[in-house]
Amino acid sequence: xxxRRLPNTDAARLRAMKTAMNKSASLSLEDKxxxxxxxxxxxxxxxxxxNSIRHQKEALKAQTAKSGEYSLKYKKAKxxxxxxxxxxxxxxxxxxxxxxxxxxxxxxxxxRKIPLLKTEQDLIKWGDIVQEGExxxxxxxxxxMTNPTIGIVRVHYEKFITAHRHQKQLQENYAxxxxxxxxxxxxxxxxxxxxxxEIEAHFSHLDDIEKRNICREFGVVYFFRRNEKIDERExxxxxxxxxxxxxxxxxxxxxxxxxxxxxxxxxYTSVEDEETNNEEKRNIQYSLF
Numbered sequence: 369x370x371x372r373r374l375p376n377t378d379a380a381r382l383r384a385m386k387t388a389m390n391k392s393a394s395l396s397l398e399d400k401x402x403x404x405x406x407x408x409x410x411x412x413x414x415x416x417x418x419n420s421i422r423h424q425k426e427a428l429k430a431q432t433a434k435s436g437e438y439s440l441k442y443k444k445a446k447x448x449x450x451x452x453x454x455x456x457x458x459x460x461x462x463x464x465x466x467x468x469x470x471x472x473x474x475x476x477x478x479x480r481k482i483p484l485l486k487t488e489q490d491l492i493k494w495g496d497i498v499q500e501g502e503x504x505x506x507x508x509x510x511x512x513m514t515n516p517t518i519g520i521v522r523v524h525y526e527k528f529i530t531a532h533r534h535q536k537q538l539q540e541n542y543a544x545x546x547x548x549x550x551x552x553x554x555x556x557x558x559x560x561x562x563x564x565x566e567i568e569a570h571f572s573h574l575d576d577i578e579k580r581n582i583c584r585e586f587g588v589v590y591f592f593r594r595n596e597k598i599d600e601r602e603x604x605x606x607x608x609x610x611x612x613x614x615x616x617x618x619x620x621x622x623x624x625x626x627x628x629x630x631x632x633x634x635x636y637t638s639v640e641d642e643e644t645n646n647e648e649k650r651n652i653q654y655s656l657f
Contacts, residue, residue: 369593369596370580370590370591370592370593370596370602371590371591371593372564372568372588372589372590372591373589373590373591374557374560374561374564374589375557375560375589378417378421378549378553380589381417381553381556381557381560382414382417382418382421383587384560384563384587384588384589385410385413385414385417385556385559385560385563385587386414386587387585387586387587388402388410388563388567388586388587389407389410389411389414391585391586391587392407392586401566401567401570401571401586402563402566402567402570403566406559406562406563406566409559409562410559410563413552413555413556413559416552417549417552417556420545420548420549420552421549423545423548424542424545424546424548424549427538427541427542427544427545428542430538430541431535431538431539431541431542434531434534434535434538435535437531438531438532438534438535441524441527441528441531442488442491442528442531442532444524444527444528445491445495445524445525445527445528446485446491446528448516448520448521448524448525449485449491449494449495449498449521449525450482450485451516452498452502452513452516452518452521453473453475453482453483453494453498454482455513455514455515455516456469456470456473456513457470457480457482459513465510469505469510472501472502472504472505473497473498473501473502474494474497474501488532491528492529492532495521495525495528495529498518498521499518499521499522499525502518503518564583564587564588567583567586567588568583568588571583577599577601577602578601580602580603581601581602581603584603592604
């Protein structure tokens with residue numbers, strides 16, 4: 369026996385509501401298979417839900433469109449901050465700077481290792497430390513670092529910071545609209561549940577197959593259980609019938625393969641055991657001589 373199942377995607381939810389509204393648009397109030405209350409509920413919630421979904425998609429699209437540019441600016445700033453610290457270490461090795469210069473950049477003066485900058489927060493933290501450290505070192509009489517200079521580092525770091533703030537704003541927009549869509553789903557699901565109950569009740573005088581066929585026209589969705597035979601009178605998509613047949617054939621084929629493998633393993637094991645026994649017998653015979 370096929371069963372009714374509520375939509376599990378936002379697109380399917382919208383489709384279910386719109387199908388009912390479009391199908392009943394030309395019907396009089398008395399002929400509509402659902403109540404005026406449900407009609408008012410759909411009239412209110414469809415545009416609200418649709419707008420929220422559109423805003424969510426637009427926010428995701430904007431975030432995705434900027435992600436490539438943002439990634440390049442992040443990598444560029446990361447390289448410049450990292451290279452600046454590497455050059456500082458090389459200057460110490462050459463003797464151009466003393467080891468205590470590392471302290472200006474928040475590093476242990478006896479450790480050459482520099483931060484890995486694995487995350488955006490690492491880059492923000494160390495980018496600020498490097499700029500402040502270089503400023504203090506120069507103010508105390510040190511020579512400016514070159515190749516790269518702190519000015520070049522600052523340019524790329526600030527570009528990253530600007531892009532980072534913009535990307536965070538885009539992420540927050542997407543999160544806000546996603547929350548808005550999620551908060552509407554319960555209301556939408558309740559509306560569809562009540563709508564489908566009323567539609568099925570309206571056509572309850574018909575036999576089961578005829579009732580399902582006309583309910584489908586108003587957006588109600590039915591699913592057949594696995595291996596359940598679909599009556600020819602059921603108004604279901606031919607592709608759906610074909611896929612179910614294909615799935616069943618695939619399952620049978622997989623079962624046959626599993627059976628063949630099991631039989632092969634049993635046969636192989638018995639042959640292997642027999643060869644092992646023969647080998648043991650030969651060893652015993654050889655030991656007697």
